[in-house]
Amino acid sequence: MDARNGLTGETIVYVVDDDASIRQALDDLLSAVGQKVRCFADAESFIVAPKDNCPACLILDIRMPGLSGMDFHRRMAGLGLDYPVVFITGHGDIAMGVEAMKNGAIEFLTKPFRDLDLLDAIQRGLAINEARRQERAEGEALLRRWRSLNAGEKQVARLVVTGLLNKQTAGILGVSEITVKVRRAQIMRKMEAGSLPDLVREMDRLRGLSPAELDS
Amino acid sequence: MDARNGLTGETIVYVVDDDASIRQALDDLLSAVGQKVRCFADAESFIVAPKDNCPACLILDIRMPGLSGMDFHRRMAGLGLDYPVVFITGHGDIAMGVEAMKNGAIEFLTKPFRDLDLLDAIQRGLAINEARRQERAEGEALLRRWRSLNAGEKQVARLVVTGLLNKQTAGILGVSEITVKVRRAQIMRKMEAGSLPDLVREMDRLRGLSPAELDS
DNA sequence: GATCTCTCTATACCAAAGTATAGGTCTCGT
DNA sequence: ACGAGACCTATACTTTGGTATAGAGAGATC
Numbered sequence: 001m002d003a004r005n006g007l008t009g010e011t012i013v014y015v016v017d018d019d020a021s022i023r024q025a026l027d028d029l030l031s032a033v034g035q036k037v038r039c040f041a042d043a044e045s046f047i048v049a050p051k052d053n054c055p056a057c058l059i060l061d062i063r064m065p066g067l068s069g070m071d072f073h074r075r076m077a078g079l080g081l082d083y084p085v086v087f088i089t090g091h092g093d094i095a096m097g098v099e100a101m102k103n104g105a106i107e108f109l110t111k112p113f114r115d116l117d118l119l120d121a122i123q124r125g126l127a128i129n130e131a132r133r134q135e136r137a138e139g140e141a142l143l144r145r146w147r148s149l150n151a152g153e154k155q156v157a158r159l160v161v162t163g164l165l166n167k168q169t170a171g172i173l174g175v176s177e178i179t180v181k182v183r184r185a186q187i188m189r190k191m192e193a194g195s196l197p198d199l200v201r202e203m204d205r206l207r208g209l210s211p212a213e214l215d216s
Numbered sequence: 217m218d219a220r221n222g223l224t225g226e227t228i229v230y231v232v233d234d235d236a237s238i239r240q241a242l243d244d245l246l247s248a249v250g251q252k253v254r255c256f257a258d259a260e261s262f263i264v265a266p267k268d269n270c271p272a273c274l275i276l277d278i279r280m281p282g283l284s285g286m287d288f289h290r291r292m293a294g295l296g297l298d299y300p301v302v303f304i305t306g307h308g309d310i311a312m313g314v315e316a317m318k319n320g321a322i323e324f325l326t327k328p329f330r331d332l333d334l335l336d337a338i339q340r341g342l343a344i345n346e347a348r349r350q351e352r353a354e355g356e357a358l359l360r361r362w363r364s365l366n367a368g369e370k371q372v373a374r375l376v377v378t379g380l381l382n383k384q385t386a387g388i389l390g391v392s393e394i395t396v397k398v399r400r401a402q403i404m405r406k407m408e409a410g411s412l413p414d415l416v417r418e419m420d421r422l423r424g425l426s427p428a429e430l431d432s
Numbered sequence: 433g434a435t436c437t438c439t440c441t442a443t444a445c446c447a448a449a450g451t452a453t454a455g456g457t458c459t460c461g462t
Numbered sequence: 463a464c465g466a467g468a469c470c471t472a473t474a475c476t477t478t479g480g481t482a483t484a485g486a487g488a489g490a491t492c
Contacts, residue, residue: 092314098324108314139414152469165409166449179470181450195379200413201420368439382479395440397480 011126012052014083015039016069022088026059032062037121043067047079052180055133057089057125059118062089070096073103082132084125090115139209146206146213148190152214156183157191160212161203228268229341230299232285233277237269238304238327241316242275245331251338259288263295271349273341275334278305278312286312290317300341302330355425362422362429364406372399372406374430377419 013024013035023039030037040046044066046058060069067075073085087100090111093119097108107121114145149157150174159169166184191200206214224243227378229251231242239255246253256262260282275286282289289301303316306327313324322336322344365373368391375385388395409415 092310094308094310094324094326097310097314106235108310110310150469161413163413165447167447176471177448178472182470185450196412197379198376198418200416204417204420210326366439381477383477392441394442398440401480416491 002122005018008038009054011055011057012036012038013057013122014046014065015044015059015061016041016043017043017059017071017088018064019061019154022061026118029118030122030168033119043069047072047081055130056083057122057128057129058083058085059122060085060087062087062100064093068102070100072107073100082129082136086118086121086125086126101168122174138204141211142202142206143209145191145202149187152179153183153187154216156180157187157199157203160184160187161200225270226252226268227271227273229253229256229273229275229338229342230262231275232257232259232280232288233275233304233345234258234280235277238277240307242334245334246338250391252356259283259285263274263297268413271342271346273338273345274298274299274301275338276301276303278303278316279307286316286319289316289321298345302341302342304334304335355421358418358422359429360426361407361418365403369399369403369406370396370432372396373403373415373419376412377398377416 013030015030015037017023017026017039018041020041021047023031023041027037027039038052040049042064043060061072062069069087069089073087076085077081082104085100085105086107086109087105088109088111089096092108092110097110101109106125107117109117109121132204146154152173155173156169159172160166164172164181172179173180188199189192191199191202193202203214219339229246231239231246232237233242233254233255234257236257239257242363243253243255251411254265256265257360258280260277276289278285283297285303289303289309292298292301301316301323302323302325303313304325304327305312308324308326313326316324322341323332324334325337348353362370368389371389372385375388380388382393386396389396401407404415407418419430
């Protein structure tokens with residue numbers, strides 16, 4: 001338990017900056033407040049590094065040799081990475097800051113910045129990432145349950161949550177009403193839904209998570 | 217039909233800037249592309265002005281006598297106003313731009329800016345506002361339907377969408393199962409729900425719109 | 433006070449949902 | 463060829479949901 005940031009377990013801050021002195025300064029600052037840190041000299045080495053399985057936040061320099069911080073930020077989703085990003089830069093301009101925020105950064109600080117501003121941003125980032133990790137874990141569990149349905153059960157599930165009667169569902173699928181009832185029982189069991197409203201919510205959530213998966 | 221911006225009807229852009237020459241320039245620019253415009257010299261006069269009932273977007277100067285653009289932006293929600301904001305400023309800095317974006321602005325332009333950048337931002341803003349207006353209209357219709365339920369029907373509705381059986385609902389509320397069935401029929405009619413899944417979705421949407429209202 | 437409206441309740445009935453058992457068909461691997 | 467498992471279907475039954483009709487009681491309106 002860490003009362004400082006309100007998070008319940010360990011967290012980590014990744015620092016990606018080509019300037020060794022900045023890396024050292026950030027490491028010192030964060031270590032001093034008990035925050036675990038890992039530093040990287042460029043985006044490429046961060047990309048390939050194994051990631052810690054805990055809430056995390058990314059401090060990113062804008063100007064770097066190789067992949068720039070801004071470009072890396074844009075490609076993060078495509079790389080399967082999802083960390084709140086705090087930008088730091090020594091030579092930024094307004095358009096750059098605005099662009100970074102448009103891309104979803106949670107903070108954009110210019111050097112020199114106040115330590116407290118950075119620490120505040122990190123706390124916000126860690127809290128956001130913890131919430132997202134929680135959501136993702138629940139979403140993945142839901143997806144596993146959905147994938148445990150066979151093709152026929154999935155068909156019935158899709159139709160049932162639109163409000164169709166078993167008889168109508170059976171007619172559409174060209175199976176007997178009994179079959180629909182049997183599949184329905186399996187659906188409720190496999191999806192761990194205690195009631196039809198529960199199933200409706202699970203299916204709607206699935207639609208939000210991965211519409212394609214729901215059709216498969 | 218307006219093929220230029222993909223919107224289906226009339227739209228308006230509000231300009232709030234204390235500099236008369238800027239107001240004139242923006243009026244000219246937007247009028248030239250067929251965009252309706254209304255200009256204001258300060259935030260206060262915009263606040264009290266009657267608003268047009270169509271998709272709208274707000275171009276806001278940061279530095280103004282009286283209420284600054286930034287402060288006005290922060291207070292908009294409290295004033296019951298909801299317009300996408302495009303900031304323009306002649307004397308901004310990075311922190312200001314970042315702050316504006318954190319507060320939800322859709323663009324932050326520094327003078328001189330390219331006309332096309334402004335027009336692009338306006339189109340995005342109008343599209344966002346049109347979608348929000350649509351959502352709000354649907355939400356208000358849903359709220360009207362909910363308010364048409366009497367107290368007993370609301371109680372039943374809240375319990376039914378949790379998955380409780382009529383018998384259980386009746387036990388909790390201390391009424392007969394028949395009463396629950398009658399209320400349920402009224403609920404489906406008044407809420408215009410064709411099935412239980414439909415009702416579940418309407419209730420969940422209400423919870424998102426106004427949790428307090430749902431408990432009343 | 434008579435009437436009207438709203439709400440709750442009961443009776444009666446039907447349709448739909450859910451469950452259990454059993455048998456049939458098909459595929460797959462041995 | 464044979465057994466195992468997955469899936470569909472039928473029969474039979476119970477519970478639940480939904481509707482129609484009608485009566486009782488409370489409260490408002492004239």
